[in-house]
Amino acid sequence: MEVVNIEEPNIPASIAVAWGLRDRPGKGPRPGLSLPQIVQAGLDVARAEGLAAVSMARVAKEVGVSTMALYRYVAAKDDLLDLMQDAAYGQPPEAPADKDWRGGLTEWAWAILHALRKHPWVLQIPVSGPPLLPNQIAWLERGLTCLGSTGLAESQKLSVVMLLSGYVRQWASLSIAVGAAGPDQAARYATTLARVIDPVRFPAVSAAMAAGAVDDEWDGGDAEFVFGLDRVLDGIAALTHARP
Structure with a gap:
């Protein structure tokens, strides 16, 4: 009987690295550099300047390597963002024994x-x-x-x-x-809304406004x-x- 060889699906590089299925996509330029350091550098940039500031070149600069060298550890920016996101969530709290x-x-x-x-x-x-x-x-x-x-x-x-x-x-x-x-966002919203809506056309919204439901601090x-x-x-x- 013929044996059919079914290939395993390709696992994205970031997933494989995160689960320890491979150390990194390629050989690194420096023994002292690690993937957690790279991810942490990305987190630091995102925290300080926002996600738009995160780039392979910027993260490479933060860890002191060239951009091409960084690609030996992280295959693409999307992979880096995936790893950063997972690190940002961290581990969940322990399941409480005293709660339903x-x-x-x-x-x-x-x-x-x-x-x-x-x-x-x-x-x-x-x-x-x-x-x-x-x-x-x-x-x-x-x-x-x-x-x-x-x-x-x-x-x-x-x-x-x-x-x-x-x-x-x-x-x-x-x-x-x-x-x-x-x-002051809520107050501005309520003031603007009061000027533009027609109570006859929008009676339910008008009732909510009259009750103060939309201008609470x-x-x-x-x-x-x-x-x-x-x-x-x-x-x-x-x-x-x-x-x-």
Whole structure:
């Protein structure tokens, strides 16, 4: 019988390096240089000057090698950004032994939000696919573990984690953008809106404005984040109660 040889799919260089499947894409120019040093240099540039300042040439300069030499460690800028993003998230907190699934996911969501607020440039990197890097998988593992006692199907657990992480990422993006606009953002918005809308055409918005719902002082987003998080968790609770 003929044996069919099925080749394994090619693993992107950044994924292979991150998981320790290879030391680096090629031989390095200097024994003292390591991939963690390169990633840390990228993090330092992004933190100080923003993601737009991160380039292979700039990171090479930070670690004291030529740009071509850096390519021996990191195959492309996209690979570097992937590794930087994974490093920015870091490891998730340990699963709390004294919390139920809801308390565990609440802590998990807040930890992600704190990581994104610490490294807001991560939000500028488009989501190009499911999690593949070590820290990303660790966060996924932690979220799925919180749902272990719910009785949900494995596919449902995965969907829950993706839903919750999407909510946190969306809120982090919004709150950081509004926070950057300054503390008077809400007041300016309410004043502008009052001048342009027609109460007859938009009665519901007008009612919200009359109640002061749109001109409350911006508090950093935590109260609104808690409200939305609780509603997402309420939906998950309903799903656990409705299971066969």
